[in-house]
Amino acid sequence: MIESALYLFPVGLSATPPDQVLPQTNLDLLRQVRYFVVENLRSARRFLKSVDKTIDIDSLKFVELSEHTPISAVPSMLDPLERGEAIGVISEAGCPAVADPGADIVAVAQRRGFKVIPLVGPSSILLSLMGSGFNGQRFAFEGYLPIDDASRNKRLKEMQLRIQRERQTQIFIETPYRNNKLISELCAKLPGNLLLCVASDITGPNQSIRTLELSKWKNERFDYKKIPTIFLLFS
Amino acid sequence: MIESALYLFPVGLSATPPDQVLPQTNLDLLRQVRYFVVENLRSARRFLKSVDKTIDIDSLKFVELSEHTPISAVPSMLDPLERGEAIGVISEAGCPAVADPGADIVAVAQRRGFKVIPLVGPSSILLSLMGSGFNGQRFAFEGYLPIDDASRNKRLKEMQLRIQRERQTQIFIETPYRNNKLISELCAKLPGNLLLCVASDITGPNQSIRTLELSKWKNERFDYKKIPTIFLLFS
Numbered sequence: 062m063i064e065s066a067l068y069l070f071p072v073g074l075s076a077t078p079p080d081q082v083l084p085q086t087n088l089d090l091l092r093q094v095r096y097f098v099v100e101n102l103r104s105a106r107r108f109l110k111s112v113d114k115t116i117d118i119d120s121l122k123f124v125e126l127s128e129h130t131p132i133s134a135v136p137s138m139l140d141p142l143e144r145g146e147a148i149g150v151i152s153e154a155g156c157p158a159v160a161d162p163g164a165d166i167v168a169v170a171q172r173r174g175f176k177v178i179p180l181v182g183p184s185s186i187l188l189s190l191m192g193s194g195f196n197g198q199r200f201a202f203e204g205y206l207p208i209d210d211a212s213r214n215k216r217l218k219e220m221q222l223r224i225q226r227e228r229q230t231q232i233f234i235e236t237p238y239r240n241n242k243l244i245s246e247l248c249a250k251l252p253g254n255l256l257l258c259v260a261s262d263i264t265g266p267n268q269s270i271r272t273l274e275l276s277k278w279k280n281e282r283f284d285y286k287k288i289p290t291i292f293l294l295f296s
Numbered sequence: 297m298i299e300s301a302l303y304l305f306p307v308g309l310s311a312t313p314p315d316q317v318l319p320q321t322n323l324d325l326l327r328q329v330r331y332f333v334v335e336n337l338r339s340a341r342r343f344l345k346s347v348d349k350t351i352d353i354d355s356l357k358f359v360e361l362s363e364h365t366p367i368s369a370v371p372s373m374l375d376p377l378e379r380g381e382a383i384g385v386i387s388e389a390g391c392p393a394v395a396d397p398g399a400d401i402v403a404v405a406q407r408r409g410f411k412v413i414p415l416v417g418p419s420s421i422l423l424s425l426m427g428s429g430f431n432g433q434r435f436a437f438e439g440y441l442p443i444d445d446a447s448r449n450k451r452l453k454e455m456q457l458r459i460q461r462e463r464q465t466q467i468f469i470e471t472p473y474r475n476n477k478l479i480s481e482l483c484a485k486l487p488g489n490l491l492l493c494v495a496s497d498i499t500g501p502n503q504s505i506r507t508l509e510l511s512k513w514k515n516e517r518f519d520y521k522k523i524p525t526i527f528l529l530f531s
Contacts, residue, residue, distance in 0.1 A: 069427065081320070082321070083416075084316055084317050084319055085316070086317070156432075158427075158432045159422065159425055159432035164432050165429075167427065168507075169429075170429070171428070177429075179422075179423040181416065181418045181499070184422050186422075187394065187422050188414040189414075190393070191391055191398075191414035192402065192414040194407075196399065197393045197394035197399050198395055199437060200437055201435070201436035204433045258406075272403075272407075
């Protein structure tokens with residue numbers, strides 16, 4: 062029988078078959094969990110069906126935990142752990158609790174002393190860092206850059222400083238329809254000898270991970286519009 | 297036939313069987329690669345045998361790339377890519393190029409425009425972040441803390457500031473025989489209401505991921521001496 066714990070199940074980043082990006086252990090554990098906390102009910106059901114068509118999804122219990130869920134609703138989601146059952150957390154894509162709302166339920170589980178078991182799966186942050194050739198001994202993920210001009214320029218300056226002084230790789234994302242604009246902006250605002258890695262459709266059929274100096278990106282033809290993409294800067 | 301590219305193959309963090317922590321795709325690709333750049337020859341051979349006992353290891357070509365390899369030796373390691381072959385990079389443990397010497401060869405491959413394909417696998421940084429309950433929207437991996445007192449205290453202050461001002465989770469490691477000392481040091485030097493997550497033996501049989509306030513760690517009994525452990529701070 063499966064051990065009582067909060068299991069964090071990663072999900073593929075694109076429509077790749079689960080066994081291409083998830084270890085067999087995850088798939089075996091998924092089949093044993095009866096209670097799921099999910100970011101989105103429809104995509105969680107679709108994911109479970111892709112893992113095993115024979116799973117009887119109607120016999121499972123689901124509760125939604127999204128960015129819109131009030132924090133006060135979180136503690137009772139852990140009740141099955143009190144009864145010695147297992148809970149699975151499933152995000153829309155990627156690893157629960159990393160650039161994703163799952164962290165709240167993990168924090169509550171830790172506070173109450175429940176066992177938390179994170180499982181291996183695809184993370185565009187980690188995969189793009191591996192593929193960039195940048196420093197993996199020190200790096201920071203900054204999420205989205207601020208939108209208003211002053212804070213945005215300040216953040217870009219700060220990232221530049223941390224690359225220079227700390228040799229810290231800077232990783233960040235953008236709303237996908239603004240990807241092309243962001244690259245032009247970086248070319249315009251930062252020194253041409255900084256290196257930019259653009260990693261798009263990670264684990265997908267059109268995966269591309271390219272590292273070039275900003276002065277070269279300036280003259281490149283590219284189109285990352287609406288494609289899930291992650292950006293890394295280093296020198 | 298396997299596509300010509302630099303494949304980055306993660307390896308288990310402890311002696312867990314490969315299919316517990318690696319997707320089937322990695323194992324299928326590994327069997328097709330004839331040329332490997334490895335951090336340590338013995339452990340790479342052991343890893344390949346654990347993936348598939350029938351692999352004829354003597355028919356494969358290996359070259360070592362460790363922290364002692366001069367950077368001038370790196371470019372020629374990519375020669376098989378010029379001939380349209382595939383190269384596999386294998387670290388001692390975890391993900392190549394993250395907290396690991398593999399980044400150099402990836403950087404050279406990117407500079408020469410070769411395709412780089414990072415594969416999914418266990419990263420103690422990512423798994424501990426998932427399990428900590430801390431902010432996964434902004435985080436930094438700092439590697440080892442400086443050893444000399446002045447720089448070390450300065451770094452601790454800086455990490456505290458980045459938690460407060462940027463809500464950035466701080467992740468770092470220590471030489472394993474000093475793990476217990478580090479926890480006592482953090483308790484002594486930082487505010488008691490900061491949260492410390494200690495994640496040890498990640499993916500191993502004694503995996504433990506515990507988040508407590510520093511004031512609670514102070515009165516806890518623990519022993520992480522010589523156990524691979526990663527530390528995370530947040531508030």
